Amino acid sequence: MYLVKNSPRALFAALIPLAIVEAVLMAFAIAGGQVTDPAGVPAPDQILVFYAGRMAIDATFLFAGHILLRQWTISSRLAYALMGGVVAAVSYGIAIRNHIQLAAPGDGTVVTIGLLPTIAGVIGGFLYGQFAGLSPVARAAGAGSAAAAPAAPPPIVFDGPVRVRTSVAGIAIAALMPTVLATLLPYTLVPLLMNGFADKSTAHIFAAVIPAQTFMIMIVISVIPSSIFILCVHHVARAMSRRSGWEYAAIGGVAAFACPLLLAFAMPLFAMLTVPAAFCGAVMGALYRRFAGLEPMPLPEAVIATDPNALVGADHPSRHQHGVILGN
Incomplete structure (x- = not known):
């Protein structure tokens, strides 16, 4: 049995899709504020604090989900992908509930906008399980039993034919x-x-919004x-x-x-x-x-046979000629 390792490098890789989505959503929030309330657009330092807070919550929840899966001895990448989606959705809900964001989503768009960080969390969880690597589960044993225990079996290897999943x-x-x-x-x-x-402030807004808009358009059409x-x-x-x-x-x-x-x-x-x-x-x-x-x-599919006489090879004479039954 194996467990996924604790890896800061894998955690950083897992946060990349979440960081991209959070940046896109934040750019749209800034652009919306520039249109509806230009005077209320937050300062760059405040924007950075909000962004760092969201990323800190995402990182904390993602690592906590990893620790929980380790406790349950679950190491599949599918489980880590699902965990990433769940923790990203929870993080988004906490941010909405506690106003840890620049602007609240409009009426009727809370769930729709939440799909983006959820999908990013699924990809992030998968990336963590991919990059962290696996380690065998340590088995506890006493000193006396450890001395009498047989030698550990060699690692399992496979030298048969393989293909890309x-x-x-x-x-x-x-x-x-x-x-x-x-x-x-x-x-x-x-x-x-x-x-x-x-x-120049308007130029900075457009410089942030145009890539974000391009991201949203391309992710829909491509x-x-x-x-x-x-x-x-x-x-x-x-x-x-x-x-x-x-x-x-x-x-x-x-x-x-x-x-x-x-x-x-x-x-x-x-x-x-x-x-x-x-x-x-x-x-x-x-x-x-x-x-x-x-x-x-994969191994060949099993053959279901009802007539034992039909279990002959392709080059068997019975495959190339017909038997004759003479009528009375």
Whole structure:
């Protein structure tokens, strides 16, 4: 039996999706305050305090959930993903209840907005279980019994055929890559925004809101197509018996390069996206392989037979000729 290790590095990785979602929600709250009550927009120090408070709550709850799963000797990544979603939802509820945020959600949007941190928590919990690693459960034993106990068995190894797993969490993480890359693109426009506004405070608001808006738009329009794409890449790689990350990256890059190339016949403008799409597809393939893991090849399905005479090989003579029964 194994337990997930205590790992600050894994905790930091698990907080990344939560930090991104919290930053997006905070940017929208600041933009809304700039429109409805410009004088009431908090100072940067207050914004930083709110953000640090939310992240501290998320980190505390996530680590507490990890400790609880260790107490229950649960180490599956699915359990950690569910735990991450639960603690993120609880953290969001506490923030709403105690006003630990810049602006309260509008009427009828509390649950809808809460889905974003919940999904981020699911991904964060999965990342913690992925990066922390496993350690065997220590068994308590007395001094006398320890001396008389037999030697520990060697670690279990497997040298049979394996294949890359079909992982829902791996698909979800890889499918977010187009959103992440598209969100980074508006940051190249930040210097232009700073020079285009006479009021620098307004420029800072737009510089924060445009990437957040890009993130929300891309996550809506690209997640489902990206999930289908990476699932197809995975099955193509599995059909070709490819397992390494470089091979998945190559297959993803070639497939993503071909998609805009085919669309260019209908709209030539898509030809400009071939190189960015190939880069994005390669990263998606490598990410999926990194988080999917391996599994043993399944055994052949059992055959249900009702006639023992039919249990003969494919090259048996009875398979190639028919018996004759002469009538009276």
